[in-house]
Amino acid sequence: MSQQILLQQGRLIDPSAGTDRVVDILIEDGIIRTIGTGLAAGDGCEVVDLAGMVVAPGFVDMHVHLREPGYEHKETIATGTLAAAFGGFTAVCCMPNTNPAIDDESIVEFVKSQGQRSNRGIVDVFPVGAVTKGRDGKLMAPISELVQAGAIGLSDDGAPVHDAAIMRRAMEYASMYDVPIIQHCEDVALAKGGVMNEGETATRLGLPGIPNVAEEVMIARDVMLAEFTRARYHAAHVSTAGSVALMREAKKKKIKATCEVTPHHFTLTDREVCAFDTNTKMNPPLRTQADVDAIREGLRDGTIDVIATDHAPHSLDEKEVDYIQAPFGIVGLETAIGLSVTHLVATGVLTLSQLVEKFSTNPRKIIGKEISVAEGQAANLTLFDPGAEWTVDCSQFHSKSKNSPFNGTILKGKPVGIVNHGLVLINGTYTGKHI
Amino acid sequence: MKLASRHLLGLDGVSHQDIELILDTAVSFKEILNRPIKKVPPLQGKTIVNLFFENSTRTRISFELAQRRLSADVVNFAASGSSVTKGETLKDTARNIEAMKIDMVVIRHASAGAAHFLTQVVKANVINAGDGCHEHPTQGLLDMYTLREKFGSLKGLRVCIVGDILNSRVARSNIFGLQTMGAEVSVCGPSTLMPREIERLGVKVYHHLDDVLPHVDAVNVLRIQLERAAAGLFPSLREYHRFFGVTSERLAKVNRPIAVLHPGPINRDVELSADVADGPHSLILEQVLNGVAVRMAVLYLLGLSE
Numbered sequence: 001m002s003q004q005i006l007l008q009q010g011r012l013i014d015p016s017a018g019t020d021r022v023v024d025i026l027i028e029d030g031i032i033r034t035i036g037t038g039l040a041a042g043d044g045c046e047v048v049d050l051a052g053m054v055v056a057p058g059f060v061d062m063h064v065h066l067r068e069p070g071y072e073h074k075e076t077i078a079t080g081t082l083a084a085a086f087g088g089f090t091a092v093c094c095m096p097n098t099n100p101a102i103d104d105e106s107i108v109e110f111v112k113s114q115g116q117r118s119n120r121g122i123v124d125v126f127p128v129g130a131v132t133k134g135r136d137g138k139l140m141a142p143i144s145e146l147v148q149a150g151a152i153g154l155s156d157d158g159a160p161v162h163d164a165a166i167m168r169r170a171m172e173y174a175s176m177y178d179v180p181i182i183q184h185c186e187d188v189a190l191a192k193g194g195v196m197n198e199g200e201t202a203t204r205l206g207l208p209g210i211p212n213v214a215e216e217v218m219i220a221r222d223v224m225l226a227e228f229t230r231a232r233y234h235a236a237h238v239s240t241a242g243s244v245a246l247m248r249e250a251k252k253k254k255i256k257a258t259c260e261v262t263p264h265h266f267t268l269t270d271r272e273v274c275a276f277d278t279n280t281k282m283n284p285p286l287r288t289q290a291d292v293d294a295i296r297e298g299l300r301d302g303t304i305d306v307i308a309t310d311h312a313p314h315s316l317d318e319k320e321v322d323y324i325q326a327p328f329g330i331v332g333l334e335t336a337i338g339l340s341v342t343h344l345v346a347t348g349v350l351t352l353s354q355l356v357e358k359f360s361t362n363p364r365k366i367i368g369k370e371i372s373v374a375e376g377q378a379a380n381l382t383l384f385d386p387g388a389e390w391t392v393d394c395s396q397f398h399s400k401s402k403n404s405p406f407n408g409t410i411l412k413g414k415p416v417g418i419v420n421h422g423l424v425l426i427n428g429t430y431t432g433k434h435i
Numbered sequence: 436m437k438l439a440s441r442h443l444l445g446l447d448g449v450s451h452q453d454i455e456l457i458l459d460t461a462v463s464f465k466e467i468l469n470r471p472i473k474k475v476p477p478l479q480g481k482t483i484v485n486l487f488f489e490n491s492t493r494t495r496i497s498f499e500l501a502q503r504r505l506s507a508d509v510v511n512f513a514a515s516g517s518s519v520t521k522g523e524t525l526k527d528t529a530r531n532i533e534a535m536k537i538d539m540v541v542i543r544h545a546s547a548g549a550a551h552f553l554t555q556v557v558k559a560n561v562i563n564a565g566d567g568c569h570e571h572p573t574q575g576l577l578d579m580y581t582l583r584e585k586f587g588s589l590k591g592l593r594v595c596i597v598g599d600i601l602n603s604r605v606a607r608s609n610i611f612g613l614q615t616m617g618a619e620v621s622v623c624g625p626s627t628l629m630p631r632e633i634e635r636l637g638v639k640v641y642h643h644l645d646d647v648l649p650h651v652d653a654v655n656v657l658r659i660q661l662e663r664a665a666a667g668l669f670p671s672l673r674e675y676h677r678f679f680g681v682t683s684e685r686l687a688k689v690n691r692p693i694a695v696l697h698p699g700p701i702n703r704d705v706e707l708s709a710d711v712a713d714g715p716h717s718l719i720l721e722q723v724l725n726g727v728a729v730r731m732a733v734l735y736l737l738g739l740s741e
Contacts, residue, residue: 200635203632204447209630275551324546325546
């Protein structure tokens with residue numbers, strides 16, 4: 001007996017196929033059987049009314065910290081993927097700054113299998129392998145083995161690859177597999193000791209600053225190396241106007257360079273730090289309004305390919321300290337769609353179709369996990385309501401950690417559910433017989 | 436008359452009216468300090484803890500004297516060294532204090548924002564006695580008191596803060612407070628010791644003392660910390676003294692007296708030459724006495740707010 005689910009009257013937006021129309025989608029045993037209008041539900045077929053909702057190819061958050069192994073008090077693969085599912089993501093790429101780091105094929109296998117065991121495997125977990133052994137920037141990690149085991153990219157995230165020669169060799173080596181090197185762009189000497197954006201607000205607060213140039217010199221160097229090696233390079237979480245300009249130039253020169261931005265970097269500025277709220281402390285730091293404006297323009301004109309959250313869970317105890325002691329990072333999986341619809345779509349920066357590109361089409365192209373919403377294909381879908389207004393309540397997050405500066409914020413645009421591997425999670429409950 | 440806030444965390448955002456209230460109140464306390472019996476009862480029955488996570492002699496003694504002269508019970512907690520400067524210990528320490536029914540906490544800490552953090556975890560009144568490079572509001576107030584006493588008014592007064600502005604909480608509290616009171620504030624120092632976009636705080640920036648001295652009524656000379664040279668922010672103390680030291684020769688080029696303040700402790704013949712520190716225009720010892728009066732005023736006024 002097959003399992004059938006009929007998604008009725010959803011607005012299917014698939015930029016890879018140029019689709020944007022209201023349709024019914026019949027899914028049978030996890031495969032899209034029919035896309036059409038006025039489809040009838042057969043016996044035993046579950047019907048889901050999606051009038052007013054968007055149906056998109058499954059969103060992927062290509063920058064997430066799942067903290068397992070090593071920091072399970074902050075997050076586990078199970079809690080992190082549950083947060084992803086409720087945030088509207090069918091896949092996450094998890095960064096290797098775990099303990100031990102994902103610098104060995106056995107850790108890649110462990111992370112993948114934990115992902116498959118978590119939440120019935122509804123969210124795909126794609127590990128990012130380390131560039132260097134132990135992420136210490138010295139010896140190249142076993143890149144071939146990592147990629148063969150399933151790493152979709154390589155990064156020492158949190159610890160930039162500082163030595164230009166090591167970066168060059170890693171790029172050359174990784175280019176054999178056409179996987180990107182994902183760089184946390186920061187010149188550590190320039191950023192040393194900083195806890196927030198260097199500028200007027202840091203000057204007022206007496207907090208040590210991280211200058212925008214700390215990010216930009218690294219991007220400038222890396223883009224030149226990417227041009228030289230012809231390798232694929234992806235700049236993680238760009239935060240400054242200068243970084244956007246550098247990436248725009250790189251793309252003009254046809255360098256294989258892509259980049260991402262986090263929702264907090266297109267919504268908040270360093271003025272948020274004024275009350276010393278440690279949930280405004282992240283790296284890269286919140287910048288100025290001019291940077292926010294440049295990032296929005298970069299999203300609009302396509303310079304910025306991807307929206308990724310840099311979901312960085314920390315326990316309450318870790319964040320409930322003075323600003324300088326507090327660790328960098330905030331959770332982001334469960335607010336990403338709301339922040340993006342509110343600040344990008346409702347403001348006219350992006351169309352809904354462009355938003356789907358930034359959350360699905362583009363990141364999937366970068367990590368080599370492209371999908372399409374078409375008959376005969378596996379159903380891998382994100383469902384969200386672009387018109388729903390809701391108030392962020394961090395205590396309701398499914399993530400183990402609640403460190404977000406958006407508690408109490410009213411957002412427009414809410415994830416409704418996901419479909420992946422024959423599983424359907426809608427409004428918090430699983431639908432279908434396989435469960 | 437009461438202050439708008441039940442804490443004193445900084446002078447940024449404190450109103451003209453509140454600063455004036457503190458300075459006016461300090462006038463009557465200074466008068467008490469000149470009496471043979473210097474003790475008055477307003478804080479009788481109140482318990483105050485001085486929570487010093489950073490070494491300090493004069494600020495702690497000044498606060499303690501102010502507290503005792505207002506008849507408060509005083510507990511001193513001194514902790515220095517890396518293990519107790521961690522934030523977690525700050526939270527734990529704060530909660531322990533809360534459990535012991537303390538009315539006010541005076542905190543000095545190496546991290547900017549530590550006093551703000553404390554207000555989130557205790558119910559007591561919090562007074563910031565210096566948090567990292569952020570603020571040192573009672574120092575700013577005592578500097579303003581000293582200038583007001585000398586010049587009669589702060590309105591239109593031209594004050595230059597000289598030295599390591601980047602790392603100075605004294606500079607920030609002076610800038611915010613003096614500007615609120617209508618003074619014209621400039622800063623002078625090596626460009627590497629100027630925080631980025633300092634001009635956006637409304638101060639004029641100078642890098643040559645001879646350019647600014649003719650245009651000011653007073654200079655507030657900051658202590659230069661020896662480790663800043665080691666950190667590569669300027670080449671040497673010798674060069675610092677030659678180009679940024681406030682000396683009698685430099686002051687003599689201006690044909691009128693310039694009042695000299697220094698928050699102490701002084702590195703003699705580095706940021707300030709000895710003859711200027713001990714000279715007729717130095718207000719440094721006045722600052723020390725006024726510090727007790729101003730801190731009495733702050734403690735008294737915060738004691739009124741429940």
